[in-house]
Amino acid sequence: MNTEILGVVLQWVCLVVLCYPLGRYIAKVYKGERTWSDFMAPAERWVYRICGIDPNVDMNWKQFLKALLAVNLFWFLWGMILLVCQGWLPLNPDGNAGQTASQAFNTCISFMANCNLQHYSGETGLSYFTQLYVIMLFQFITAACGMAAMAGIMNALKGKTTKAIGNFWVFMTKSVTRVLMPLALLVGILLIINGTPMSFDGKQTLRTLEGNEQVISQGPAAAIIPIKQLGTNGGGYFGVNSSHPLENPNAFTNMLECWAILIIPMAMVFALGFYLRRKKLAWCIFGVMLFAYTAGIVISVSQEMGGSRQIEAMGIAQDMGSMEGKEVRIGSAASAMWGMTTTVTSNGSVNSMHDSQTPLSGMMQMLNMQINCWFGGVGVGWMNYFSFLIIAVFISGLMVGRTPEFLGKKVEAREMKIATLVVLLHPFVILVGTALSSWLAVYDPELASAWLNNPSFHGLSEMLYEYTSSAANNGSGFEGLTDNTDFWNISTGIVLILSRYFPIVGQVAIAGLLAEKKYIPESAGTLKTDTGTFSLMTFVVIFIVAALSFFPALALGPIADYLTI
């Protein structure tokens, strides 16, 4: 028991300690300062030359967004073609067929959106070729996209008065070459050492101890898993994600993979501090996020380790905690920790079945995704926090008797309109989606029984979780839901597109608009955003606006579930 808690604490410490230097390094990379990774520069120049990019062009926010959306569209089409045609392409030793158009559409959208809501199983649904040149490639690209967007915002907030917010292509390329690649390489090597396969051979047939024959899938898993974690992608190589013994062989790899989920999102907060030379602001934001993350861990770990009251009542010992849906080699505490880590970010990889966790853990997982800015996805998580920051700045600015300003720029009606819409979108898509499916389930009980393993409160939780996960671009699921139907494919697909691109466009636009404004020097009357009071204010705004709007839904889902079982 205590060892398990120690493991959780150790992991927490490793994250907090290492994110600070990584943040400093990332800031240096985006600033174009000298770093140890400068040996990548020739490779980057080569990329620019091939793609016809002029790395010296400074874009305004509209050009920046155009580039971002264009690159996404291009890779989307690329992915569609490869997935449909994968049956005829090389590196397909298992002879898996091409995906249908609708399935390919869903796969492409969900991987482009950094969500990785997988409605297929990696072992049968993809070839090695598409695993590498669609899945892995997208996992790099979408993570880099998010990071580049944040770099653009940081650049916009740094300038005194400027129209230019930086070059999207440069930010994106550097995110891959200087941050994602080196880290993925390191994690990949460690995984291979611990037994994760990295080969292009087909399935292996083994004779088990019982004498049965078992077919084991393998492939270039160690190449994909690191970026799946680091880029907050979460789409596993194998169908059951990191609970698969080849994807996550032992306690060390479990810790490593869990660390990899959160390290970049955490580091991005400090990158902001170093980039803007506002370390105190970074510490304040980090403090709020870390507090919320840690509170979630404490609740979830204690719930999972505590086990189930019903089983307790039956007189069955639960020394290991609630073990339903969990791997024995990982244990309940590490599973709970992973559950929190994967939902505060937009990762969505799992090492246990979230559907089987205790109701309050499930609720915390949903809350994390419903708030979607406690560290969040790489780059985009902080950007979501930024939207709330703008709202908090606005209200607190008024409270001290001044037109609100953030980092020396006035926050006015246009920015408020965008920030409000961005913040509004999240509860909108989640609640409307869940309402739609609930409504269908009520009026067509047959549909309900086809979709859901569980009726009533837990059934509602399963639907709520699915939309929450899609809207947060998370990709994990309460797998009790049979989600590979037209309804779920299409509705979650729409949610995915809206929740990925709409906020990015909005947040970059806010930063771009702020950048164009006149810089106002700080005075004694200026609201300071790097204080404990303001951090508390931001937390309260997020809690009341984001969390409490889900309170009625959660009361009928996990809370009722918890109180009635």
Added chain:
Amino acid sequence: MKKDINHSLFNAGLIKESLYESFRKLDPGKMIKNPIMFTVEIVTAVMLALLVYIVVSGDESQGSLAYNFIVFVVLFATLLFANFAEAIAEARGRAQADSLRKTREETPAKRIDRNGQVRVVSSSELCQGDVFECVAGDTVAADGEIIEGLASIDESAITGESAPVIREAGGDKSSVTGGTKVLSDRILVKVTARPGESFLDKMIAMVEGASRQKTPNEIALTILLSGFTLVFVIVCVTLKPFADYVGANITIAAFISLFVCLIPTTIGGLLSAIGIAGMDRALRANVITKSGKAVETAGDIDTLLLDKTGTITIGNRKATKFWALNGCEVQKFVRLCVLSSIADETPEGKSIVELGREKNVLIGSADKDGAKMIRFTAETKCSGVDMPDGRRIRKGAFEAIRKLVETAGNVFSPEVEKIVRKISQNGGTPLVVCENERVVGVIELQDIIKTGIRERFERLRKMGVKTVMVTGDNPLTAKYIAEKAGVDDFIAEAKPEDKMEYIRREQQAGKLVAMMGDGTNDAPALAQADVGVAMNSGTQAAKEAGNMVDLDNDPTKLIEIVEIGKQLLMTRGTLTTFSIANDVAKYFAIVPALFIASIPSLQVLNIMHLHSPESAILSTVIFNAVIIPLLIPLALRGVTYKPIGASALLRRNLFIYGLGGIVAPFVGIKLIDMIISVFF
């Protein structure tokens, strides 16, 4: 006039008028301007329809008729309360404006026709450009500019100041305001604004709400609040299928109550009242603002340009010391000084005579006989007297006298320079005196710094406002006074262009600048400044250029204006926080009440232990409604501004209105529930 309204926030007449107005404001066409309260109106209409349905069909599956009726009444009251808040703010503004307007009702005007004939017409017939005559005892019929003559005028009707002021043609004191009274002499006035279109009339219209436009901050806040409202529309609408799915039955009244309680009705209902009250407070301080935006901008001011004279120092300088040159007998020197000033009507001249009297130097009328007074001219820059015995006594600025002395071929003693520097370093102004083009000594004039001004500047500094003193003095004197008064910066030997230049420079650095001025040459700077306050006594050009007019002609008014602006923003911010913080308790009151009937185990969430689902819902909507009128006084008076630095201010307001906003409804709802539970 200033005081009598301050005392009664509400008086019977105003309340009656406002109550009537609150019903008139229910017109959906008017309500739609306030999106939050408009949604309340819609759901109230739905409740009404439900009531009709229950009465007609007798179907009580949606709760009893009495229960639904109470919910409807409370919602309707919420609407009325919000309208009442706006109405009373408007009524108070109107009352204030009316008392100003009384002074400008129909007055006869003696219009001078083109052929020079005087015809008595009504003031309302005057057009811009018309000329009318006023003699002692007449009331000035319209705002205008004196084109001929000089008169003493009683402006107490506008400013409340009883001492009459002198207004004369030409220069910076040529403007007269309609409604003031001419006490002596005769003036010809050219009408500059048609009656009904003067600043005051524009202001009155603004306070009355007819032409009030939302300010930028108000628009941004409305967007945010509408966003919140939309979130709660979604939360409540989607709850229906959720509840259906898990088999919980929720009545329409419960849905509507949840919605109305969650949306920010408190701030939504008070928002426009706060804005009107802000302009009203400015008017109460006798400042006419051309727009609500100007008041709001005043709260953001970073730099304040203040004229030294009248603002920092008491009007005029006073002679404080006679410095006789070596070789000149003191008593004789003092006598010369007094002689030179005997016919000098300027305050400086008078103070020299006074100081001489203290030194026992008295000049009889005999001495004055035959003496020829030399007036100050811009050319000579000195004044004095030519005595019958041929002595020429002159006093003037250092440079002017030096020129005079050196032209006459006399030696200018270096000792004079020494004294002059000494005086300047002490913040004094030297006035060199010479007799027959030979310097005999120097008179020291000192500025008297107003008492309490240092503390006011300290207060401004804590607000984050930089104060800049503008003066025509030399840099040495300016520096001394600046330090003594505690201003942050100064512009010495200031010309109107310097002011302009300074304002531009500050604005380029991203700062907002406020200034006050009265002269025509101030007009460009007044227009350039973000907040330009023109004195009512100033020229028409100055008044047109600025965005506020101070009726009291009080230069320290700027400080008050900044505070009014800050108060306006703060009141909005704190009430928004309060309103949103209220939601925490409301969730815990209503959400359990919605589901307890179908899911009894959710009783755990009923942390307030409210009596029954019905009483919980009723007490929450009642609290939600009642809080609006309870906060009206705060909205009208404004949250008190304390210059304690932004972070401390945030902490303080967050504690009072944030924490208070979370706790108050827990207490309030529980209390109301205890009362209701007696009946239900």
